[in-house]
Amino acid sequence: xxxxxxxxxxxxxxxxxxxxxxxxxxxxxxxxxxxxxxxxxxxxxxxxxxxxxxxxxxxxxxxxxxxxxxxxxxxxxxxxxxxxxxxxxxxxxxxxxxxxxxxxxxxxxxxxxxxxxxxxxxxxxxxxxxxxxx
Numbered sequence: 001x002x003x004x005x006x007x008x009x010x011x012x013x014x015x016x017x018x019x020x021x022x023x024x025x026x027x028x029x030x031x032x033x034x035x036x037x038x039x040x041x042x043x044x045x046x047x048x049x050x051x052x053x054x055x056x057x058x059x060x061x062x063x064x065x066x067x068x069x070x071x072x073x074x075x076x077x078x079x080x081x082x083x084x085x086x087x088x089x090x091x092x093x094x095x096x097x098x099x100x101x102x103x104x105x106x107x108x109x110x111x112x113x114x115x116x117x118x119x120x121x122x123x124x125x126x127x128x129x130x131x132x133x134x
Contacts, residue, residue, distance in 0.1 A: 007094035007115075008072070009039065010049035013060045015099035023056055025063050031108035033067045038112065045072035047093055 011017060017036070019026030040046060048071045052060050061074055072078070077092040095115075099105035 006043040006045070008045045008047060008092065010047045010091060010093035010096045010098075011036070012096075012098040012100070013048060013050040013052060013064075016097060016105055017064065020099070022052075025059060028067065029105075029108060031112075033064075033069060035108040035112045036064075036069050039115065040069070042116070044115075047072055047076070047091060048074045049091060049093070049096065049098075050075065 014020045014022045014026065016029065017032045018028050021027075036046060046069070048061065048064065050057065050060060053075075057074070061071070064071065073091075075091075097105075097111060
């Protein structure tokens with residue numbers, strides 16, 4: 001994979017930016033805000049892509065802003081996108097960072113190393129049937 005160009009990166013909130021304590025806001029994950037800031041400095045556009053809505057979403061956005069992160073868009077493909085029932089809820093992004101992906105969340109240090117090609121992306125061999133049975 002070549003991640004040398006800037007990307008649009010969709011990032012989950014609960015369990016990814018902060019520890020999962022929904023509906024409350026958990027403690028920041030180790031290196032989350034430092035990594036997100038560095039990704040923005042590198043020119044990547046960040047989208048907050050989360051289950052949260054209404055006041056709970058506002059709280060998450062404010063928490064990120066208080067920690068130095070302003071998102072390109074929140075639960076949309078771009079800032080001024082208007083959602084209608086005629087439009088898919090799937091957003092446009094080059095990458096998605098989420099704790100619910102297969103294999104779980106790998107950590108912000110690993111994420112940054114992969115995105116900056118400092119660490120090769122090598123699939124790990126799984127043991128047993130479908131990788132989870134021994």
